Amino acid sequence: MERSLKKIIKETKLRDLKWKVKDCHLPGEFDLNIRTDPIEKIHYINIPQIKRSPIRDSDYLHELCHAYLAEKVHHMFATKRFRPGWTQEQLDTLRPATYAVEWWVDYRMFQLAPEIFKKEVLEHYNAFFESSLVNQNEISATDFIMAAFTIAQAIYYCGTENPTEGRLATAVDAYLSYDPANPNLNDLTELTNRLASIYTLYRVRLMPHEEFGECWEIIKIE
Numbered sequence: 001m002e003r004s005l006k007k008i009i010k011e012t013k014l015r016d017l018k019w020k021v022k023d024c025h026l027p028g029e030f031d032l033n034i035r036t037d038p039i040e041k042i043h044y045i046n047i048p049q050i051k052r053s054p055i056r057d058s059d060y061l062h063e064l065c066h067a068y069l070a071e072k073v074h075h076m077f078a079t080k081r082f083r084p085g086w087t088q089e090q091l092d093t094l095r096p097a098t099y100a101v102e103w104w105v106d107y108r109m110f111q112l113a114p115e116i117f118k119k120e121v122l123e124h125y126n127a128f129f130e131s132s133l134v135n136q137n138e139i140s141a142t143d144f145i146m147a148a149f150t151i152a153q154a155i156y157y158c159g160t161e162n163p164t165e166g167r168l169a170t171a172v173d174a175y176l177s178y179d180p181a182n183p184n185l186n187d188l189t190e191l192t193n194r195l196a197s198i199y200t201l202y203r204v205r206l207m208p209h210e211e212f213g214e215c216w217e218i219i220k221i222e
C-alpha cells in the first residue's frame with residue numbers, strides 16, 4: 001500500500017525541500033500555484049479561497065514538486081521569468097507552450113506516489129477520449145497542448161497506444177523526445193519552443209538575468 005499523500009506532503013516539506021514553504025493567498029489569484037523566490041529562498045504557494053472545492057492533496061503535492069525542481073535544478077521550473085519588454089498578448093499566446101514544464105514536474109510526482117499518479121494519468125486519458133474535444137479540429141491552444149500532454153503521459157507511464165495523427169501527433173512526439181527523469185533548463189526551453197512552433201511564431205530564448213541568473217526573452221521568428 002502506497003503511503004498516503006498527506007504523509008508524502010509532510011515528508012517532502014521536512015526532508016526534500018531546504019527552502020521555506022509559505023501557504024498564502026495572493027490577491028486576484030484564483031488558481032493553486034507556486035511563486036518561488038530563489039533569492040529569498042522561499043516558495044509561496046497560493047491557496048485560492050474557494051470553499052466549494054477544497055484543494056486536493058495531489059494538486060498540493062504537485063506544487064511541491066515544482067518547488068523541488070526549483071531547488072535542485074533551476075527556479076524556472078517553479079516560476080517562469082521573462083525579460084522586461086514582453087507584452088500581455090505575447091505572454092498569453094505562449095502560456096500553453098510553457099506547460100512543457102509539467103513533463104518534468106510530474107515525473108517527480110510519479111517518483112513519490114507511482115500508483116496514485118498512474119491512476120490519475122489513465123483517468124485523464126480516458127476522460128479526453130470520452131470528451132467532445134476529441135472530435136474538434138478547432139480546439140484552443142491550451143486544450144490542444146493539454147491533450148497532447150495527457151496522451152504522452154499515458155504512453156510513457158502506462159504503455160497505452162499512440163492514437164494520434166497530424167499536429168496532435170507532432171505535439172505528443174515533442175513531449176516523448178525528452179527524458180522526464182532528466183530535468184534541465186535547455187530541454188525545458190527546447191520543448192517549450194517545439195510546442196509553441198505548432199501554433200505560433202513566438203518563441204522563448206534563454207538570456208542572462210542580473211538577479212536571477214537566467215530568464216526568457218520572447219522573440220518572434222520571421
Ligand SMILES: [Zn+2]
Binds near residue numbers: 062066102105
Ligand atoms: Zn504544475
